[in-house]
Amino acid sequence: MNKRLKRRLFAVTGVVVIVVVVVLAIVAGASAAKTLTVEQAATGDFNGSRVEITGEVVDNSFSYEGDVLTFAIYDKEGAKDKTLKVVYDRGVTSAFGNQITATCTGMIDSDGILRCSELVTQCPSKYEGSTDALSVTQLSTYGQEVIGKPIKVTGTIKAGTMTSAGKGDRFVIVDTDGKTELSVKFDGALSEEVTDGAVVVLSGALESMDRLQATDVALRQ
Secondary structure, three states: OOHHHHHHHHHHHHHHHHHHHHHHHHHHHHHOOEEEOHHHHHHOOOOOOEEEEEEEEOOOOOEEEOOEEEEEEEOOOOOOOOEEEEEEOOOOOOOOOEOOEEEEEEEEOOOOOEEEEEEEEEOOOOEEOOOOOEEHHHHHOOHHHHEOOEEEEEEEEOOOOOOOOOOOOOEEEEOOOOOOEEEEEOOEOOOOOOOOOOEEEEEEEEEEOOEEEEEEEEEEO
């Protein structure tokens, strides 16, 4: 191969490499998500844009239609009256609930709705002692007199009973003997450590002798 041909080959190779790099940069730029606040997304024109937005889930804003979850988020440190509607159809963990921090990535449509394709939730773990908490069995001995009154109860989450917020009972707790059960309603956020077999301390009030409306869920210290 003569020198002139080598130079041409090197030149062509260099051009090809540059073109590939430019194309990859364009593709990466087009697919990269633009980070916005909830207020920016709610008030700006981002139709068709791929965005990443982090916000707090608005209390009781979520609903389900089949496997499709719809909810709203707001800026915890910003304008709380500015909210953004989010639709997510890829399944959600049982940790999802009110006031959880949600990082949503997806496309904003012409109606200003974020069609979310990636959802990451964060909820810090909470721990509490159980010295003043009743066991499920102890609670059952009090009878109707405790219905509607503030109580604290501790137990183990029964395997296979956890569901997402807004779908009725969130989980069931049992005593160590596994015989006495209590259904728990709770639409708040849960840490990822609150799973099957976790020992929890619950605050709330009984709706009936077999169902607790919880206002707080903590892991037992």
